Amino acid sequence: MDFSYIIKCIVFPYVANACILLKLSLRLWHSCWQQAWHGDHDRASGLRLRLGPAASRSQGEKSTTGNRATGTPPRTRTIAEAQARIAREMSTATCARFCTPLTSGPAGSTSKLTAGSVTTGSGSGNMTSSYKKKIPSNSTAAAATNDSSTTEATFTFKLGRSNARSSSNVASSESSDPLESDYSEEEEEEPEKDQEPVTNSRSSSTATTTSSSAAGHDHDVDEEEDDDDDDDEEEANGRDGDDVTHDSSESIEDDGNETDDEEDDDDSEESSSVQTAKGVRKYHLDDYQIIKTVGTGTFGRVCLCRDRISEKYCAMKILAMTEVIRLKQIEHVKNERNILREIRHPFVISLEWSTKDESNLYMIFDYVCGGELFTYLRNAGKFTSQTSNFYAAEIVSALEYLHSLQVVYRDLKPENLLINRDGHLKITDFGFAKKLRDRTWTLCGTPEYIAPEIIQSKGHNKAVDWWALGVLIYEMLVGYPPFYDEQPFGIYEKILSGKIEWERHMDPIAKDLIKKLLVNDRTKRLGNMKNGADDVKRHRWFKHLNWNDVYNKKLKPPILPDVHHDGDTKNFDDYPEKDWKPAKAVDQRDLQYFNDF
Ligand SMILES: Nc1ncnc2c1ncn2[C@@H]1O[C@H](COP(=O)(O)OP(=O)(O)OP(=O)(O)O)[C@@H](O)[C@H]1O
Numbered sequence: 001m002d003f004s005y006i007i008k009c010i011v012f013p014y015v016a017n018a019c020i021l022l023k024l025s026l027r028l029w030h031s032c033w034q035q036a037w038h039g040d041h042d043r044a045s046g047l048r049l050r051l052g053p054a055a056s057r058s059q060g061e062k063s064t065t066g067n068r069a070t071g072t073p074p075r076t077r078t079i080a081e082a083q084a085r086i087a088r089e090m091s092t093a094t095c096a097r098f099c100t101p102l103t104s105g106p107a108g109s110t111s112k113l114t115a116g117s118v119t120t121g122s123g124s125g126n127m128t129s130s131y132k133k134k135i136p137s138n139s140t141a142a143a144a145t146n147d148s149s150t151t152e153a154t155f156t157f158k159l160g161r162s163n164a165r166s167s168s169n170v171a172s173s174e175s176s177d178p179l180e181s182d183y184s185e186e187e188e189e190e191p192e193k194d195q196e197p198v199t200n201s202r203s204s205s206t207a208t209t210t211s212s213s214a215a216g217h218d219h220d221v222d223e224e225e226d227d228d229d230d231d232d233e234e235e236a237n238g239r240d241g242d243d244v245t246h247d248s249s250e251s252i253e254d255d256g257n258e259t260d261d262e263e264d265d266d267d268s269e270e271s272s273s274v275q276t277a278k279g280v281r282k283y284h285l286d287d288y289q290i291i292k293t294v295g296t297g298t299f300g301r302v303c304l305c306r307d308r309i310s311e312k313y314c315a316m317k318i319l320a321m322t323e324v325i326r327l328k329q330i331e332h333v334k335n336e337r338n339i340l341r342e343i344r345h346p347f348v349i350s351l352e353w354s355t356k357d358e359s360n361l362y363m364i365f366d367y368v369c370g371g372e373l374f375t376y377l378r379n380a381g382k383f384t385s386q387t388s389n390f391y392a393a394e395i396v397s398a399l400e401y402l403h404s405l406q407v408v409y410r411d412l413k414p415e416n417l418l419i420n421r422d423g424h425l426k427i428t429d430f431g432f433a434k435k436l437r438d439r440t441w442t443l444c445g446t447p448e449y450i451a452p453e454i455i456q457s458k459g460h461n462k463a464v465d466w467w468a469l470g471v472l473i474y475e476m477l478v479g480y481p482p483f484y485d486e487q488p489f490g491i492y493e494k495i496l497s498g499k500i501e502w503e504r505h506m507d508p509i510a511k512d513l514i515k516k517l518l519v520n521d522r523t524k525r526l527g528n529m530k531n532g533a534d535d536v537k538r539h540r541w542f543k544h545l546n547w548n549d550v551y552n553k554k555l556k557p558p559i560l561p562d563v564h565h566d567g568d569t570k571n572f573d574d575y576p577e578k579d580w581k582p583a584k585a586v587d588q589r590d591l592q593y594f595n596d597f
Pocket residue numbers: 161162163164165166294295296297298299300302315317349365366367368369371372415416418428429430431
């Protein structure tokens with residue numbers, strides 16, 4: 001038999017058939033994978049749909065019975081039920097972003113924003129407390145559009161603050177968040193000096209994780225170099241498996257604490273002299289009259305108070321030291337205070353004074369009476385491109401400033417953006433901020449806003465803030481974040497996949513900016529390249545802006561909060577004051593952790 005005949009008639013058909021089969025099986029596999037993928041998304045939309053009835057019910061009831069103007073108390077049980085349901089179905093961390101933690105805030109208290117002053121996104125002109133979204137009947141939550149083929153579901157989430165720090169960073173046996181198991185890395189940032197006096201059991205358990213080792217870390221690595229080739233660098237230094245050591249070596253730059261200690265020698269712990277514009281003022285805790293709680297956080301609460309001397313309203317953040325120690329957040333709290341003390345920017349909260357007594361740490365800030373951007377966004381559903389552009393510009397201005405001081409903020413999200421009476425933003429909560437010399441390895445942030453390099457423990461730098469800006473712009477324009485899942489693990493998977501679903505009618509220029517910010521490779525991420533923040537500022541979406549006008553607050557704010565006076569608390573939830581138990585005093589040894597506070 002002719003050899004070419006065998007090839008032509010027997011081998012060739014077999015090979016061709018095998019190829020077709022292979023192609024078919026690949027197609028089959030691909031479609032299965034797609035089904036699994038969309039199934040996954042459908043679960044997310046399903047989650048929202050499942051929440052719908054309870055949430056809608058509570059919304060309906062809230063609007064009629066939970067009305068402050070009519071004086072009718074809200075139907076707390078129903079709202080609590082909806083919350084409980086959300087809490088059951090969502091992970092703690094994710095739930096925290098969409099509903100008030102069940103343990104904090106008044107059950108059933110509602111947002112008290114009023115209609116009229118907000119430029120909202122399309123289809124959500126009236127101000128309600130609902131998280132209203134059109135979800136395609138047979139598509140994914142993330143692909144929700146304003147298409148007429150969509151079914152509308154109205155959800156009411158109790159509007160409130162996120163407990164993201166606790167949920168994403170504090171180890172919890174209930175949580176499935178893989179980052180939480182790495183929580184102990186946080187204490188690696190403890191400087192050596194804090195360990196010295198430690199001898200008791202609690203302290204020593206902290207001390208075991210407060211490694212002071214700086215071995216193997218090159219302090220001279222410069223940030224630009226780092227951006228160019230940091231993965232290789234990590235491998236060369238063996239950092240992947242031993243992030244802890246390196247993180248600890250990145251101690252915060254000395255910000256003059258010793259000088260402060262000397263200065264404070266003459267003062268009691270709860271008072272100190274501070275140079276103000278009007279001369280030296282001796283501050284004392286008694287100068288502040290506490291009026292009302294406006295927020296709760298992981299370690300305590302934030303209260304509206306009045307400075308009896310200047311008669312100015314301020315916000316007093318009170319942190320129970322026992323909680324700060326228990327949750328191993330000593331270094332973060334000290335970072336917060338030290339960094340805030342150094343910075344001054346129109347869009348960053350101003351720290352006026354800080355002190356401590358034997359139980360609590362106190363930080364006094366300007367009071368920002370408009371409430372959280374989060375609340376406005378949830379009420380509006382989504383913002384127009386113009387509104388989002390305004391807030392994004394103010395954040396870019398603030399990030400550029402912070403990064404110029406080598407401060408990486410690490411917690412950008414709508415919950416941490418407060419709106420002032422004049423409609424301009426104030427970034428608050430510097431609990432995760434850190435002054436960098438190089439990169440840092442601490443796993444922290446809010447799941448939906450975490451950059452891929454944080455998840456991958458590659459070591460991270462200011463690039464994470466530009467990533468978070470991309471997430472924030474998307475969330476403002478679409479109404480929910482680009483990477484969403486019931487479980488933090490699912491969120492991380494989506495972040496790493498880099499796959500983003502876009503709304504059909506999204507502003508294409510804004511979309512282009514988001515794409516350039518949400519780049520997994522941080523060396524190619526806008527804001528983190530050679531020209532730094534300038535690349536972001538020069539993007540087409542910001543083309544119409546004069547950046548000096550942005551800084552000087554000359555742009556017209558899209559939202560003017562409904563406030564009647566500087567101490568108005570109507571934009572904050574009500575919190576029960578009665579359950580405010582005095583924090584336990586810490587013993588002298590633990591008190592030493594806060595020597596320089
Ligand atoms: N200066 C301020 N003016 C008005 N309200 C404020 C101010 N600072 C904080 N708040 C309110 O208090 C809430 C909690 O504040 P903050 O986030 O700083 O506390 P935290 O303990 O760090 O919270 P978390 O544990 O959620 O990170 C804020 O979400 C905000 O609503």
